[in-house]
Amino acid sequence: MTTISKVRYSRRSLLKTGGAALAASALPAPMVWGQETKDITLRQFGTGVSNLNEVAQKVKEDLGFTLEMTALDSDSVTQRAATQPDSFDIADIEYWICKKVWPTGNLQAMDVSKIRRYDQIVGIFKDGKLTPESEIAQGTAPHTVGFIPEPGATSFADEQTNWMTLIPTIYNADTLGIRPDLIGRPINNWSELLNPEFAGKASILDISSIGIMDMAMVCESMGEIQYGDKGNMTREEIDATFAIFTEAKRAGQFRAFWKTFDESVNLMASGEVVIQSMWSPAITAVKSRGIPCVYQPLEEGYRSWGGGIGLSKSLSGMELDAAYEYINWYLDGWVGGFLMRQGYYSAVPETSKDYMTENEWGYWFEGKEATGEITNPFGDVLAQAGEVRDGGSFEERMGSVACWNAVMDENQYMVRKWNEFIAA
Numbered sequence: 001m002t003t004i005s006k007v008r009y010s011r012r013s014l015l016k017t018g019g020a021a022l023a024a025s026a027l028p029a030p031m032v033w034g035q036e037t038k039d040i041t042l043r044q045f046g047t048g049v050s051n052l053n054e055v056a057q058k059v060k061e062d063l064g065f066t067l068e069m070t071a072l073d074s075d076s077v078t079q080r081a082a083t084q085p086d087s088f089d090i091a092d093i094e095y096w097i098c099k100k101v102w103p104t105g106n107l108q109a110m111d112v113s114k115i116r117r118y119d120q121i122v123g124i125f126k127d128g129k130l131t132p133e134s135e136i137a138q139g140t141a142p143h144t145v146g147f148i149p150e151p152g153a154t155s156f157a158d159e160q161t162n163w164m165t166l167i168p169t170i171y172n173a174d175t176l177g178i179r180p181d182l183i184g185r186p187i188n189n190w191s192e193l194l195n196p197e198f199a200g201k202a203s204i205l206d207i208s209s210i211g212i213m214d215m216a217m218v219c220e221s222m223g224e225i226q227y228g229d230k231g232n233m234t235r236e237e238i239d240a241t242f243a244i245f246t247e248a249k250r251a252g253q254f255r256a257f258w259k260t261f262d263e264s265v266n267l268m269a270s271g272e273v274v275i276q277s278m279w280s281p282a283i284t285a286v287k288s289r290g291i292p293c294v295y296q297p298l299e300e301g302y303r304s305w306g307g308g309i310g311l312s313k314s315l316s317g318m319e320l321d322a323a324y325e326y327i328n329w330y331l332d333g334w335v336g337g338f339l340m341r342q343g344y345y346s347a348v349p350e351t352s353k354d355y356m357t358e359n360e361w362g363y364w365f366e367g368k369e370a371t372g373e374i375t376n377p378f379g380d381v382l383a384q385a386g387e388v389r390d391g392g393s394f395e396e397r398m399g400s401v402a403c404w405n406a407v408m409d410e411n412q413y414m415v416r417k418w419n420e421f422i423a424a
Contacts (some may be wrong), residue, residue, distance in 0.1 A: 015075050035246035040065035040322050046092025047259055049075055049279070049344075050170050050307065054377070055335055062179035065322050073259055074207050081106060081310075091310040095142040095166065096209050096405040098310065102145065102154065104166050107310040109163040116325050117331045118234060120348045125168040125306065126160055139213060139231030139404035142168060142306045166308030167327050168347035169341055171274050173302035173397040177264075177278030181292040182271055190214075191221035193275060194248045203276035204245075206257035210405045213303045214277050214330040217402065219301050219388060231406035235413055242417045246424050257422060261285075268273055268293055280343030281376075283390075285294050295343070295390040301402035302391075308347075340364050341377045345394060367393030 039320050044051065048071040056067040067090075072080065075289040078100055081091045093101065093327035101107060113119050123129050128136040128143040133277060134415035147157040147164055156165070178187050183198075193202055193214075205211050216230040227233060233241070248254070255273050258264045267283045278295065309330065311323055329335075336346025337355030341364065346352045353361050362368035367389055373382035391397045395412075 037064040037322070040319055041068055042066070042089045042323060042326065043068050043087070044090035044092055045070040045080060045088050046077055046307070047071060047094075049281070050092055050339065052338075054338060058334060059326060059329070062334075063322070063325060065327070069075035074210070078231060085312055086314060089312050089315050089319060090326075091312070092169070092307065093166065093229045093310060094305055094307045095145055096140045096406060096407050098307070098308075099145045099407040100167050100399065100411075101310075102148075102156070105154060106313055107165065108313045108315065109153070110146055110165070110167055110311060112162045112164055114328075115164075115167060115331070115353065116328045117348045118393050120350065121331075122167060122268050122347060122349065124171070124398065125308075125347060130395070134399065137304065137401045137403050138227075139303075141404045142171075142308075146308075166310045167331075168306060168308040169330055169335070169347070170308075170344050171304065171306035171398075172280050172344050173304050173391065173401055174277075174279060175298055175302050175391070176296050177268060177276055177283050177286075177415050178294050178296050179268060179271065179274040179292060179293050187275065187296050188299050189221045190217040190298050194222065194244070194253060196251070196253070198275050199252050200255055201272070201274045202253050203256050203258060203264070203273045204254065205264070205277040206259050206422060209407055209411075210305070211277070211302075212238075212241070212414055212418065213403055213405055217298075217300055217303055219244055221298075230403045232408045232411060232412070235410055238410060238414050238417055242421050249421065249424055279423055284342055284376050284380075284382050287382050288376060297391040297397075297400075301400045302397065303403050303405070304398070304401040305405045317381055327424050338377050341375070344388075345398070349394065363387075363389055365394050367391075367396060379408075 014309060042065065044067055051069045051071040056069050059067045077093055078097045080087060081101040082104050091107065094188055115161060125142045125146055128141045145156050145165060147161045149157045149161060151163060176193060204214055213230060219225040219241055220227065224244055225237060227237055256267055261279060261282055264276065264278055264282045267276065269286045269289055269291050280295060283293050283295045309327055315323060331348045331351065333351030333354050336349065336352030340346060340352050341360065349365060359371045363370045363374050370383050370387050372384050372385050373381050374410065375381050
């Protein structure tokens with residue numbers, strides 16, 4: 001197991017908020033652990049999105065035990081969770097991955113009564129709705145794979161129960177990233193990804209369960225395909241989707257197909273690509289270099305994703321107690337504030353407010369104009385006073401989700417067609 005490399009870390013940059021340190025000190029203290037706690041090591045793996053050394057350092061400081069982290073790409077995360085249950089204690093995975101992993105029996109059901117802030121978790125993860133009036137988006141919405149009827153069950157429950165598959169932690173509304181300085185005109189639709197104007201300067205991510213949803217958003221936007229359910233396509237819909245993208249690929253539309261965060265950042269920062277699938281912190285990473293980059297709101301809405309913490313079936317005793325305390329600590333706000341400064345959302349967003357300045361909370365969550373500089377957790381400046389977040393407030397962004405990353409009934413067929421597309 002390799003631990004991910006350390007990134008720049010400054011306690012000052014994390015707590016340089018006006019009242020954040022005082023507010024944090026006023027929060028309820030986590031459970032007090034005995035001397036033996038220092039001997040506990042929990043092995044966690046997941047994608048680089050949330051497997052961050054800063055989190056492990058803060059766990060050691062606040063809870064006393066060691067969190068050993070490994071960052072992998074999405075496909076490797078799926079394979080490890082499904083085939084190597086003894087190699088980890090904590091799986092930090094996305095909900096579409098949970099749909100593949102849960103039936104293997106490698107994770108254990110999580111007792112909702114042990115989650116202190118369960119009642120504060122946003123409704124998206126409980127019944128699929130941001131508000132009572134919200135429509136449930138297509139795809140593998142988190143609530144559809146979030147509960148099971150009882151411990152030991154390998155199928156999912158249709159409603160909330162006392163047993164969760166994952167405790168939700170992080171999520172976002174994804175869209176296309178663009179270089180406005182190199183494009184020079186408004187971009188309002190997903191269909192622009194295949195606009196011949198950007199031939200050789202477009203990119204899509206090479207992760208099939210995510211990329212197929214971006215493709216579907218593009219094809220619907222073009223008016224070429226009207227899906228019954230983008231998140232559960234028929235073979236005919238899959239074929240039609242790949243036919244459109246394969247034709248575009250052969251015509252030279254794509255500069256590259258990326259798998260990792262760094263690849264997407266470098267493609268955009270270099271100007272080799274001007275429009276592509278992107279993740280929120282990749283946008284902020286480009287902007288932190290002083291390069292114009294926008295996470296463009298689009299008329300058809302967002303493709304969303306959510307992740308959570310799952311526990312190995314073999315975790316028990318004091319280590320299991322430590323894992324639950326880690327989860328409760330995770331939802332208490334420090335991690336949420338850290339992640340929200342990169343553009344993500346916390347499953348219990350109001351606790352993050354205690355670890356952010358009024359300016360940061362207003363910008364990242366409420367969609368307000370910044371009243372001063374906005375920085376990421378490492379102190380890099382992302383926005384100036386007067387600027388607003390791309391897409392606006394939490395309600396505006398998460399209220400415009402059209403679909404979630406998905407694992408469909410025809411997943412094996414889709415993956416085969418995806419591989420043929422990449423090789424074409």
